[in-house]
């Protein structure tokens with residue numbers, strides 16, 4: 001039964017009882033002596049007052065239940081088509097208006113989530129299109145006999161396959177981090193040797209472009225972190241710097257520790273990034289120059305992953321850049337005492 005009907009029945013019963021009491025009171029008042037007559041008259045007036053108050057109470061409650069019924073109907077429309085409907089809040093600052101605002105807030109989250117999901121699917125499809133088209137093209141030419149099945153002809157296929165698997169791995173990591181399900185296998189590791197290890201891994205890539213990588217720092221302490229994730233952050237930042245500086249460029253990784261935190265920055269003298277791009281750099285698949293940077297082999301997720309990994313360790317990351325001068329990525333990580 002609807003709340004308004006239920007309320008109507010309750011007040012109807014209440015009215016009948018009140019009317020009965022009033023009627024009996026008046027009947028008695030007519031046959032009783034004057035003293036008692038006054039008491040019964042009072043009772044009758046009180047009963048009439050009760051009926052009037054009841055009627056008012058009914059009107060107020062009926063208005064509320066009507067608004068609640070309309071809210072329930074609108075909320076149902078929102079549930080079915082969140083992009084098309086919103087709930088009317090009305091001018092009142094009461095509880096019904098508060099519920100309407102909460103419903104609209106939930107609707108906004110729902111539509112944002114849907115938009116983000118659609119955007120993600122579009123981005124992933126876009127990222128996969130190029131490598132899959134290249135693999136398919138090469139295979140088709142080989143099948144037609146226009147290209148021989150020689151190792152050097154297979155290399156581009158292998159590169160694209162690696163790119164796809166890197167993209168899948170990156171998306172998996174990012175998804176875990178963004179949903180707060182990233183598990184950190186923390187241990188104590190010395191920072192300087194870890195950095196040297198990453199620099200030596202990337203040295204080959206740097207040599208190919210005649211890029212010089214320097215490290216600068218005195219701190220010989222240990223970090224309590226997940227080594228694989230820290231290495232990934234370093235690879236992404238230093239790898240980007242090597243990729244985006246022109247031939248013969250320079251990359252510097254400088255670090256220093258102060259009580260409670262380790263700060264490091266990866267600086268390059270590359271082309272720099274225009275200020276209007278800086279707020280979006282850490283968003284997934286954001287690229288300053290979409291087509292050129294896609295050709296450079298990145299997945300467009302490197303900085304988004306670096307940010308999630310740094311934040312999972314309780315740290316922070318930010319970018320600083322000047323067009324034509326270069327770019328710096330600054331990272332701060334919390335340091336814990338070795339022996340508390």
Ligand code: ADP
Pocket residue numbers: 236240241244245268270271272273281285286287288289293294297298299300301302303304327
């Ligand atoms: P990608 O895989 O495309 O490198 P990232 O998330 O690592 O994706 O970087 C996002 C974008 O930020 C890059 O496409 C590039 O435009 C810009 N970027 C990142 N690092 C640098 C840098 N050191 N110098 C100039 N631009 C950079």
